Amino acid sequence: MASSDIVGYVDPLILYPGNKTAVKVSCCRKQFTSKVFRLGAGYEHPNAPPISHQRVHEIPEQTHKGVPQFTRIGSLARVHAWSETNLNTVDSVIITFCFQATLPSGAGHDQLLFSSMDIARMAGLEILLDADGKIESRVVASSRFQKLLFSPVIARHQWYRLVFAVEPHTGTVSLSLIVRPRDISEEFQTFEQVFRLDGPPNMDSREPLTIAGHSRDVGPSAQPIQPSTFNGKIDGFRLETKLNGEIRTVFDFDFSLDISTDRIRDKSGGIQGVLINGPSRAVTGYDWDASQSDWTKAEYGYGAIHFHDDDLDDAGWDTSFELELPRSLHSGCYAVMVDDGESTDFIPFFVKPDPGARKVPPVALIIPTFTYAAYANEHLHDERRAVHFPGDSSKRDKYFRTLMERPDLGISLYDSHNDGSGTCFSTIKRPILNMRPDYTMWLFDGPREFPADLWFVDFLDRELGAEGYDVITDHQISEDGAGLLKRYQVLMSCSHPEYPTFRMLDSYSTFLDNGGYFMYLGGNGYYWATSHDPDRPHRIEVRRAEAGCRTFSLPPGHHHHSLTGELGGLWRSRGRPPNRLFGIGSCAMGVGKGTGYGITDEARSHPRVSRFLRGLKSDRIIGDFGLVQGAASGDEIDRLDYELGTPRNAIMVATTKLAGGHSDEYMLFNEETLFPMVNITGTTSDKIRSDIVFFETAKKGAVFSVGSINWVGALAWNAFKNNVARLTANVLHDFIHESSAGKDR
Numbered sequence: 001m002a003s004s005d006i007v008g009y010v011d012p013l014i015l016y017p018g019n020k021t022a023v024k025v026s027c028c029r030k031q032f033t034s035k036v037f038r039l040g041a042g043y044e045h046p047n048a049p050p051i052s053h054q055r056v057h058e059i060p061e062q063t064h065k066g067v068p069q070f071t072r073i074g075s076l077a078r079v080h081a082w083s084e085t086n087l088n089t090v091d092s093v094i095i096t097f098c099f100q101a102t103l104p105s106g107a108g109h110d111q112l113l114f115s116s117m118d119i120a121r122m123a124g125l126e127i128l129l130d131a132d133g134k135i136e137s138r139v140v141a142s143s144r145f146q147k148l149l150f151s152p153v154i155a156r157h158q159w160y161r162l163v164f165a166v167e168p169h170t171g172t173v174s175l176s177l178i179v180r181p182r183d184i185s186e187e188f189q190t191f192e193q194v195f196r197l198d199g200p201p202n203m204d205s206r207e208p209l210t211i212a213g214h215s216r217d218v219g220p221s222a223q224p225i226q227p228s229t230f231n232g233k234i235d236g237f238r239l240e241t242k243l244n245g246e247i248r249t250v251f252d253f254d255f256s257l258d259i260s261t262d263r264i265r266d267k268s269g270g271i272q273g274v275l276i277n278g279p280s281r282a283v284t285g286y287d288w289d290a291s292q293s294d295w296t297k298a299e300y301g302y303g304a305i306h307f308h309d310d311d312l313d314d315a316g317w318d319t320s321f322e323l324e325l326p327r328s329l330h331s332g333c334y335a336v337m338v339d340d341g342e343s344t345d346f347i348p349f350f351v352k353p354d355p356g357a358r359k360v361p362p363v364a365l366i367i368p369t370f371t372y373a374a375y376a377n378e379h380l381h382d383e384r385r386a387v388h389f390p391g392d393s394s395k396r397d398k399y400f401r402t403l404m405e406r407p408d409l410g411i412s413l414y415d416s417h418n419d420g421s422g423t424c425f426s427t428i429k430r431p432i433l434n435m436r437p438d439y440t441m442w443l444f445d446g447p448r449e450f451p452a453d454l455w456f457v458d459f460l461d462r463e464l465g466a467e468g469y470d471v472i473t474d475h476q477i478s479e480d481g482a483g484l485l486k487r488y489q490v491l492m493s494c495s496h497p498e499y500p501t502f503r504m505l506d507s508y509s510t511f512l513d514n515g516g517y518f519m520y521l522g523g524n525g526y527y528w529a530t531s532h533d534p535d536r537p538h539r540i541e542v543r544r545a546e547a548g549c550r551t552f553s554l555p556p557g558h559h560h561h562s563l564t565g566e567l568g569g570l571w572r573s574r575g576r577p578p579n580r581l582f583g584i585g586s587c588a589m590g591v592g593k594g595t596g597y598g599i600t601d602e603a604r605s606h607p608r609v610s611r612f613l614r615g616l617k618s619d620r621i622i623g624d625f626g627l628v629q630g631a632a633s634g635d636e637i638d639r640l641d642y643e644l645g646t647p648r649n650a651i652m653v654a655t656t657k658l659a660g661g662h663s664d665e666y667m668l669f670n671e672e673t674l675f676p677m678v679n680i681t682g683t684t685s686d687k688i689r690s691d692i693v694f695f696e697t698a699k700k701g702a703v704f705s706v707g708s709i710n711w712v713g714a715l716a717w718n719a720f721k722n723n724v725a726r727l728t729a730n731v732l733h734d735f736i737h738e739s740s741a742g743k744d745r
Contacts (some may be wrong), residue, residue, distance in 0.1 A: 027066030042437025074229030075279035075311035104133035142199030278313035282562035312410035389743030415580025489739035524636035543568025580645035592665025596624030598658020632714035638707035
C-alpha cells in the first residue's frame with residue numbers, strides 16, 4: 001500500500017547555514033535511516049543529464065525510530081476558558097448563530113456545527129449535520145449521550161439562523177430555525193421543535209468549545225483520522241444564559257473582526273478563540289447584499305467563515321529528529337533522504353545564502369517556492385473530484401498513488417474543496433509529494449516545477465561552479481525585498497515563477513531600475529496576485545477572480561484577499577502585466593507536443609544580440625527537442641505584446657511561429673479573447689506563440705526572456721549539449737561580463 005510508504009517534511013523549509021530544522025517523518029516500519037544530499041538533476045531518461053545529487057558528508061548517516069503519522073485535517077475554531085459559569089445552574093442556555101451548508105449530505109462523516117463535549121466528565125452538548133443533512137443534537141443527560149434528531153433537511157447553499165436552547169432544570173431542548181430564501185421564488189420560513197430529555201442535562205464541560213468541528217484530540221495519529229468538520233459558512237456565534245429572567249451574554253463572536261488573523265474575537269468581552277487549519281475568511285455572510293464587494297470597506301456582510309473538511313494549514317507532525325546544518329553549507333537545494341528498507345523519500349529543503357558571507361557571487365537563481373506551494377499535492381488527476389483532467393493511468397507514479405491513499409496530505413490551490421468551493425490557501429507545513437527530485441508530472445510524463453528546476457541547478461554548476469551562484473527563494477524576496485536583490489548583478493528565474501507578491505514585483509522593478517540583469521527562463525510567470533504573511537510564512541493566499549487560466553472561479557464578494565485586503569486575480573488585471581518588467585506575458589497553454597523557435601533576422605543583425613548567437617550561426621531552428629513535450633516551447637507559453645507593456649526597444653530574438661507554430665492542442669487563455677470566441681487555437685491564432693525577447697533598460701541593465709515553461713527541458717537535453725543550452729550560456733556569461741563592467745565604471 002502506498003499509504004505505508006515513508007514520507008516526510010521539514011520545518012522550517014527554508015533556513016540559513018548553521019540553523020536547525022525539524023524533520024518530521026511518517027514511517028510504518030520499526031526504523032529508518034537518514035542521509036543529506038545537495039540536489040542536482042534527478043530525472044532518469046536516456047537523453048537527460050545523469051542524476052547528480054551529492055552527499056553532504058559533514059552530516060553523518062543516522063538511524064531513527066519509525067512512527068506512522070497521519071494528519072488531522074479539517075478547519076475549526078477552538079475557544080479555551082469559554083465559561084466561568086456552571087451551565088447546569090442557570091435556567092436556560094441559548095446558542096445563536098447563522099450557517100450555510102455547502103455539502104449537507106455526502107460528506108461521509110458527521111459535520112459538527114459546534115461541540116463542548118467532555119468525554120472524561122460525561123458533560124457537554126453538540127449540534128451536527130448527520131449523513132442525510134438533518135440537524136442532530138447530542139446532549140449528556142442521565143450519564144449517557146442522548147441524541148435528538150430535528151425534522152428539517154438542510155438545503156445546500158441556503159442560509160439558516162439557528163437558536164438552540166436548553167433548560168437544565170426541566171430537561172427541555174428547543175430548536176428554532178429561520179430559513180432565509182435563496183431567490184424570489186421562496187419566502188422566509190420558520191421551524192420550531194421541542195424535545196424533553198430523559199433526565200437533567202450535564203453541561204458543565206471543561207473542554208474547549210469548538211465551532212465547525214471538534215478537537216478532543218490534537219496532533220498526529222498513528223491511524224488515518226476521519227474528519228468532523230462542517231462544510232460551509234458560519235456567521236457569528238453567541239452564547240447566552242438566563243437566570244431569574246435576566247439574560248447574560250457569555251460571549252458573542254463577531255467573525256468580521258480581525259479577518260486577517262487566525263483569531264476570533266468576542267465583541268461582548270475579552271474571550272478569544274483561535275482558528276485551526278486555515279478556514280477561509282473575507283467571505284460573504286448571512287446579511288451580504290452585494291452593495292459592497294470589498295470586505296475592507298464593508299460595514300456589514302462579511303461576518304462569515306467558510307470551513308472545509310479538507311482544510312490544512314499545519315500537519316503538526318511530531319519531530320522525528322533535528323537536523324543541524326553545517327555553517328559552511330553553501331546556499332542551494334538540499335534533501336534529507338529517508339529509507340525504511342522498503343521505501344524511500346527525498347525530503348527537500350532550501351539553504352539561504354549566508355548573510356555574513358565576505359564574497360557574494362554575481363548570480364542568484366530564484367527558486368519559485370510560492371509556485372511549489374500553489375501546486376502542492378494537486379489532485380487534478382483525481383477523476384472522483386469535480387475539477388480534474390483526464391489522464392493516462394500508465395503515467396501515474398508512486399507519488400500519485402500515495403496522494404490517492406493519503407487525503408490527510410491536503411490539496412492544492414488548483415483543487416476545489418470536497419464541497420465544490422475553490423481553495424484560497426496553501427501551506428508548506430506538510431509533505432509535498434510533487435516537490436521531489438524524481439517526481440514525474442502525470443499530465444506531461446516528465447518533470448514539472450521543482451524536479452525540472454533542478455536542471456537549472458545542474459546547468460549553473462557546470463557553467464559557474466557550485467559556489468559561483470546563490471540560490472534564493474520567493475519567500476525570501478517577499479520578506480526581505482529589494483535589499484536582498486541588490487546584492488546580485490544577475491538574477492535568473494526558474495521554469496514557472498507564477499505567484500509573486502506585490503513586494504516581489506516591486507523588488508524586481510527596483511532591481512531593474514538600478515541597472516540589474518534578469519533572465520526569465522520560464523513561462524506563465526508573474527501571473528497571479530499572491531499574498532504572503534511573514535508572521536505565518538508557511539501560508540500563501542491566492543484568490544481566483546474573473547479572469548485567468550483557472551480551474552475554478554470564486555463567487556462574487558470573495559475576490560479580496562483576507563491576509564492583506566488586496567484584490568486577487570491576475571496581476572495583469574491590476575495593472576502590472578509581466579510584459580512591463582520582463583517583455584512577455586502568458587497567453588496560452590497546451591498538453592500536446594511542443595515546438596521549437598525560429599531565430600529572427602533582426603536578432604542575427606543586431607550587434608548585441610548576435611553575440612548571444614555565437615555557435616548558432618547555422619541554426620535556423622532551436623529547441624525542436626526536449627525532455628518534456630518534445631520541444632523547448634510547450635505547456636504554458638508567453639509572447640511579446642507592446643499593447644500590454646512590452647518595452648518599445650524590445651527585440652524579438654526568436655519565435656515559435658518561425659518554426660511551424662503550435663498545434664490546435666494549444667488554446668488561448670480566456671483573458672486573451674473577447675466575443676466572438678474564434679481563432680483561439682494554435683493554428684488559427686497569431687497570439688499563440690512563444691517569443692524570446694531581449695531589451696536593455698534605462699540604467700543599462702537588460703532582460704532576456706524565453707516564454708515557455710519547457711525551456712528547461714530542452715536546456716537539459718543531451719546533458720546540456722544543444723543549441724538551447726548554448727544560447728542560455730551565452731546570455732548568462734554576457735550578462736555577468738556586462739554587469740561587472742558596468743559595476744567597475
